Amino acid sequence: MPVLVLFMLALAAPDMQAQRMRRNNRAGGPVLRVKSKRVLRRTAVVMLAAHADLKKGKVYTGDFARAVRHQRYAVFLWRRGFYARSIHHSRRARMLAINVIQANKGTVQPGYKMDKEENALSKDSPADSQLDNDLKTDTEFSKNSPATSEKDEDFINIMVDDIDLSDLE
Numbered sequence: 001m002p003v004l005v006l007f008m009l010a011l012a013a014p015d016m017q018a019q020r021m022r023r024n025n026r027a028g029g030p031v032l033r034v035k036s037k038r039v040l041r042r043t044a045v046v047m048l049a050a051h052a053d054l055k056k057g058k059v060y061t062g063d064f065a066r067a068v069r070h071q072r073y074a075v076f077l078w079r080r081g082f083y084a085r086s087i088h089h090s091r092r093a094r095m096l097a098i099n100v101i102q103a104n105k106g107t108v109q110p111g112y113k114m115d116k117e118e119n120a121l122s123k124d125s126p127a128d129s130q131l132d133n134d135l136k137t138d139t140e141f142s143k144n145s146p147a148t149s150e151k152d153e154d155f156i157n158i159m160v161d162d163i164d165l166s167d168l169e
Contacts, residue, residue, distance in 0.1 A: 032121075036083035036090075037165060039118055040074055043094040044164035046112045047071060050097035050104075051160060057104025060152035067096035068155065069135060069148045071163040076141050078165065088125040089135070091118070093163075095128075100152075 047067055054064050070093035078086035091114060101108050114122065126134070135141070146162070149155070 032083040033081075035117070035121060036078055036087050039087050039121065040071070040078060040090045040165055042111075042118075043071055043074070043090040043097070046094050046101075047097045047160065047163050049106065049109070049112070050100040051155065053101045053104040053106035054152060055156055057106065058156075059103045059105075061099065061103050062150060062152055063096040063099045063103070064152045064155055065148065065150050066132075067093040067100065068160055068163060070096065070131070072145055072148065073135050073138070073141055075163065075165060076145065084121075084124075087118075087121050089131055091122045091125060092128055092131045 047064075050064060050067065054060075070089045074086040074088075074090035074093060077083075077089065094112070094114070098108055098112060100106075101112075125131075
């Protein structure tokens with residue numbers, strides 16, 4: 001009887017391992033999870049700098065509001081395991097935040113731009129217009145996310161603290 005049980009376990013083990021590998025590959029795996037988290041955190045730093053420059057310069061282009069929406073969407077996607085897609089939307093948010101810094105006569109630090117690893121991760125990124133469209137058409141995100149104004153002015157006195165991942169994740 002113990003031999004039969006061991007035999008059955010030996011037969012089931014490869015199938016369980018294959019299922020685990022398929023699950024990790026679909027979501028991008030644990031390595032992409034860590035790398036995407038780094039992208040989101042670096043973008044949050046750039047966005048906080050853009051927020052500070054927006055408060056000082058008061059040049060409202062609408063880019064900051066769009067950046068907040070894309071970064072919130074990136075966090076939403078990351079939490080659901082869509083790490084590659086979260087990188088694409090976070091990249092879009094970072095580019096918009098850099099536009100805000102430049103429009104408000106701030107200094108774009110060299111560390112704000114995408115580094116080599118991030119560029120490699122986002123090399124297959126859809127066009128910005130496609131990312132904007134994806135954001136608009138995702139009903140689950142729209143239903144579960146806080147309402148976001150489309151005006152930069154509405155963010156002057158608001159702390160945008162939901163654009164980064166919490167330390168618990």
